[in-house]
Amino acid sequence: MQRQVSCECGYHAREDDEETLVRTVQRHVTDTHPELADQVTPDVIRGWIELVP
Numbered sequence: 001m002q003r004q005v006s007c008e009c010g011y012h013a014r015e016d017d018e019e020t021l022v023r024t025v026q027r028h029v030t031d032t033h034p035e036l037a038d039q040v041t042p043d044v045i046r047g048w049i050e051l052v053p
């Protein structure tokens with residue numbers, strides 16, 4: 001099972017492990033949605049994770 005996060009802008013990130021995915025999504029938020037970067041903590045990102053086969 002992989003882990004996926006779908007951003008509201010249409011961006012998808014998919015990784016095998018949760019910590020890598022959290023870092024990837026944090027980088028996306030910082031680059032693309034800097035106004036959200038303060039609110040989007042690792043715990044928030046973990047709440048967005050879906051498991052995909």
Ligand SMILES: [Zn+2]
Nearest residue numbers: 007009011032
């Ligand atoms: Zn986005």
